[in-house]
Amino acid sequence: MSEILPPSDLPLSNLLPSEPILLMGAGPVPIPHAVAQANGVVINHLGKTMDEVIHRVKKMAAYAFQTQSEHIFGISGPSSAAMEMAISSVLTKGRKVLVLNLGTFSARFGQMATGMQADVVELKNENEPFTVEQVKQALSKDQFHAVTIVQGETSCGVKNIHLEQIAKVVKDHGALMIVDTVCTLTTMPLYMDKWGLDIVVTGGQKGLSSIPGVSLIAYSQNAWDVVNDRISPCPHWCLDPRRAEKFWKHRQYHYTAPVPGILAIHEALRLICNETLEKRFERHEISSKALQAGIEAMGLELFIPEPFRLNSVVSIINPNQIESTKLIQYMINTFKVEISGAFGLDIVRIGQMGEQCRSHNLFKVLYALGMSFQHFGHDLDIAGGMAALEENLVKDSEHFVE
Numbered sequence: 001m002s003e004i005l006p007p008s009d010l011p012l013s014n015l016l017p018s019e020p021i022l023l024m025g026a027g028p029v030p031i032p033h034a035v036a037q038a039n040g041v042v043i044n045h046l047g048k049t050m051d052e053v054i055h056r057v058k059k060m061a062a063y064a065f066q067t068q069s070e071h072i073f074g075i076s077g078p079s080s081a082a083m084e085m086a087i088s089s090v091l092t093k094g095r096k097v098l099v100l101n102l103g104t105f106s107a108r109f110g111q112m113a114t115g116m117q118a119d120v121v122e123l124k125n126e127n128e129p130f131t132v133e134q135v136k137q138a139l140s141k142d143q144f145h146a147v148t149i150v151q152g153e154t155s156c157g158v159k160n161i162h163l164e165q166i167a168k169v170v171k172d173h174g175a176l177m178i179v180d181t182v183c184t185l186t187t188m189p190l191y192m193d194k195w196g197l198d199i200v201v202t203g204g205q206k207g208l209s210s211i212p213g214v215s216l217i218a219y220s221q222n223a224w225d226v227v228n229d230r231i232s233p234c235p236h237w238c239l240d241p242r243r244a245e246k247f248w249k250h251r252q253y254h255y256t257a258p259v260p261g262i263l264a265i266h267e268a269l270r271l272i273c274n275e276t277l278e279k280r281f282e283r284h285e286i287s288s289k290a291l292q293a294g295i296e297a298m299g300l301e302l303f304i305p306e307p308f309r310l311n312s313v314v315s316i317i318n319p320n321q322i323e324s325t326k327l328i329q330y331m332i333n334t335f336k337v338e339i340s341g342a343f344g345l346d347i348v349r350i351g352q353m354g355e356q357c358r359s360h361n362l363f364k365v366l367y368a369l370g371m372s373f374q375h376f377g378h379d380l381d382i383a384g385g386m387a388a389l390e391e392n393l394v395k396d397s398e399h400f401v402e
């Protein structure tokens with residue numbers, strides 16, 4: 001008899017809620033049926049079918065990134081693993097990097113670069129986007145090898161609206177522009193080639209509406225030359241892009257690819273291509289603006305001013321010190337909708353990424369939000385808010401085909 005006994009049997013169905021919770025937080029987000037089905041399939045990761053799948057994933061990802069580059073890879077890991085591949089492949093000990101830190105996620109680049117013993121200079125902004133002037137000034141002090149930026153900072157809800165112009169300044173300086181588009185890719189315009197971005201990373205579970213665990217990265221030729229010229233070995237064997245190229249370009253073994261996740265991202269990207277980026281950007285813009293109008297009409301206040309408010313994740317000021325964990329739990333229990341709190345800030349956040357931007361989900365989350373704040377004693381015009389959401393969706397309904 002073995003000494004360590006198995007724990008009692010507990011099927012997953014006993015743990016999962018009997019009615020699925022609608023995920024309207026800062027990610028992961030709901031996935032389309034085709035994505036869920038693909039995620040249930042395992043095939044040989046080095047077989048002929050997989051060859052075709054990888055070929056298609058790269059082509060469709062190139063469309064999402066808006067790049068001609070062939071240096072596109074999937075990564076078995078969270079978006080942070082893609083960020084780490086970016087950082088660890090082009091930074092070495094002593095190389096100078098400017099980290100544009102707007103909050104939790106953009107700061108992560110700095111932590112990773114510090115781990116690489118790079119020379120990290122951090123420029124920090126609180127709840128407002130970086131300006132071209134700020135970056136110019138920081139760059140004028142030294143020669144930098146790379147600059148990191150986030151397109152949308154999920155933790156506070158700020159959009160770096162000057163990204164394109166900042167990228168130009170960085171290019172003129174001769175540094176590599178590394179961009180985190182985890183919560184923004186395919187929800188708003190981003191043109192990797194046109195804007196001269198060198199390394200762009202994204203995850204599966206946000207803008208793309210795929211599953212968590214498979215992420216994407218694209219290198220410009222410029223950035224790829226830096227990777228190729230590298231003499232010291234990459235510190236992370238799994239995150240070495242030259243090893244990843246074996247699988248993603250030459251169809252050879254690197255590590256066993258996360259087959260279901262790649263099949264899932266194939267379907268997520270296929271749906272994006274079918275929708276087209278233009279229509280998808282429009283759907284996100286209309287949905288998020290309508291939701292914001294509804295929130296404000298209810299009598300709640302948005303945390304970030306309109307000119308640089310991120311549409312992918314909307315931050316709402318928590319009035320009257322309502323305990324946000326209690327509010328969120330009440331929303332889950334009563335309305336089967338989940339939103340996010342925040343790291344340290346007194347806000348709650350509603351995600352507007354991919355499948356979250358469907359009118360039925362918008363109505364459900366706004367009603368739940370209003371009713372829950374009201375439950376905790378904050379008086380709101382719920383009917384007025386719902387009407388404002390509807391009015392804004394209808395106003396743009398000719399552009400808004402589901």
Ligand SMILES: *Cc1c(COP(=O)(O)O)cnc(C)c1O
Pocket residue numbers: 027078079080081105106150152153154180181182183203206212
């Ligand atoms: C969520 C998020 C990340 C981290 O994603 P993980 O998949 O949790 O690693 C990084 N950057 C941004 C902008 C994000 O929204």
